[in-house]
Every structure is written in structure tokens, then in C-alpha cells.
Amino acid sequence: APEMGASAAAVEGESLLGGGDAGGVGTRRDKTRGVGARVAAALAALALVALALGADVSPGNVGSAWGVRTWPGLGASPGGDASTLASTSIPHTPTKEGGPLPDVDPLVTFNTPSCLKTRTALARTTNHDGDVVVIPELKAVYVDIVKAASESIRSALEEKFHASWTQDYGQFKHPVLGRPQRSTTSYLTDDVLANYTFFTFVRDPITRFRSSYAQAICRERCTLCAVRGERDMYTPTIPEITAFLQGRLMHFYRDVALGETLADEISLQDAWVDEHFESQILRLSGATRHGTPTPIHFIGRVETLDHDWGRLMDHLGVKEGDKRRAPPGLKEHACDIPTRGEVVAKQRATPPGVVEKVAVASLYHDDFTCLGYHKPKV
8 A cells, every 4th residue: 555654745844844964954956956856746645645545644653663862751851861762651542533542652753863853944944933831930831732722721821820922021012902922932042942841732633634624714814715704705625725735835845945045934824824724843843043943841642631731740840739730621612703614514524534634644744753643544
């Protein structure tokens, strides 16, 4: 059965943007040399949609041993070295969102050399400014991933630890309201980068994409809906969104690889259409003031949120019996426009088909690979 891994990689991240060892800068000639083949591979990935019946687009056993160097793991101090990989087996139970989860800490797959190279390339080339919440009480930083319980986590951090992403760390202020915009990775000080624990929570790319679709389309300022109103509007379907994203991202990363200038936040957001569609690895590759990707010391899963939140509290020194240890409750957004919500509800009620599975495996190749989730079988 054909494997999607190599073709899908050309759509986003490492294949187009990686070049040499992590931290190295490829020349324009290096980037250009293989770009024709990479774009052809992306087109081939689209062609596989028609041939995917019976194909297995899942990677191999992500729980297998990795022959890699040692990386910081659970219990390692920020910026310090760990003697072994964080190979803790994570207990899990079936959830409403799908099958069993991998029995591997996502920090293991996240810290493999290929994923580190991907993040370095994304931070350097896209110049993405990731959203963060700095938590002085815990000497920690939450790296926000939209549609991965982010609103629930931010609410818990504000309520229990008095931390918000609109605290003033010198970031740009709203010209009318006067309040600071979201705090982002480029405003983090060297002290925070060196001495704070950085954590995040991730989600299965298939179910996250469905949730991203619902919020992006249900927003009043829906980018792809022709008319912003109650009745006269166009509501894109899931197949239309996946096809549009694949074409838009293929052209964006091709242009970045061929050009001599770095992307900016506006062009990056335009390529992903809506921030809720952005890949998790992109969100975790926010560039610091030094142009390097933000460090990550702890990764939990939304599918095991309660259990992993407890692990996080242990890691941050919040002791048993402290009421602040209570896990955040999950929140669902209501649809801003009911008539659009009817279309979204019908789309989400339909199980993912072959086209959607292959498209999501392509669009979020790095998320599956670097966060330890299994690609879907079709």
C-alpha cells in the first residue's frame, strides 16, 4: 500500500524548508535545487486522493524505539540535559474523539532530530510569532495551540494563577482600546527563555481539523464565506476547505523556498486562511527574538487532559490538595450564525471519508509525525 509520509511532507514544513542540520541556513541554491521535485510531490499527494482506496496512510509503529540522541524530558530543568528520553508510558482510555492513543510521551517524537530541524526551519523562514501566556507564579509559559483546549487552559491560568496573554510585556497595544495585544514568543526575555518551563497541549489532527473547520466557518468574519450575514452567504464544505488549503499552502511554501525574503505573519496567516487551521507544529515553532524556535519542556494530550494536567501540576510544583490542581473543563464555541451552523453540523455528522483523511494526512503531516499520532487508515 502506498505511504503518504514522503509526499505529504512537501505540503508543509521540513521538506520545503529544511536544509542541513538544525540551526543551519540553507543557501538559495540549496532551497531551489529540489523545489520542483517537492512541488511535484505535493501535486502527487493530491493525485493520491483518487487512488487512496485500500491505501494505508498511517506511519509505522510510532511507539517503536528511536535511535536518537538524548533530549530534555519530563523532570529535566529548562535548558538542562536529560540522561534519557522521556519514554513514560501514558495511560489512556478510549474517548469520543476516536481510537486508542499512542503509548508514547509526545515529547519523545517531538524531540527527534527531524522534528527539531522542521521547527528550526519554520521559525527561521516563516518568522511565526506564536501566542503564549507567561505565568510568573509558576515560572512557566503556556504555548497556545488553537483548537487544543486552549481557551479552557487560558481561562484556568487566568483564574487560578493570575496569568493572561494580554499582560503587558512590551507588545503592541491596540490603537483604539489601548490594551496590549496577545503576548507572543518574540517578546519573551532571555531570562524567561532560560529559566521558565514551557508547556503545551496537543490534539489528534483528524478531530482537531473538524473542530477547526467548525470555528473558522462559524465565525462572523469567516474568511471564505462570500457574504457576512444571516441568510445570503456561502458555507464551504469540508472537502472544499481541504482542497483550498492544500493549493494555498503549496504555493506559499514554494514561494518561500524560492524567494530570498522571509515570510511575514500576515502572509503566513493568509496562507492558512484562518488561524484555527494552522498546524500544531507551526504553532509550536514560534520564533523568539533570536529567531530560534521556542523551547518546549512538557506536552500533554487533550484526549487525556485530566491525567496530563495532574502530571503538569506535579512538574510545576503545585502540590496535592491545592485547589488550583483541578483540571480545566472543556468548552465548545457556539456558532455565531445559525444558518451556517446547520451546514457545519451536517458536515461534522458525516464520518471522515477517504478524501478528507488523505488531505488531513498531507496538510498535517508534521503533526502526526512529531506528536506521535497515528495517521488514519483508508
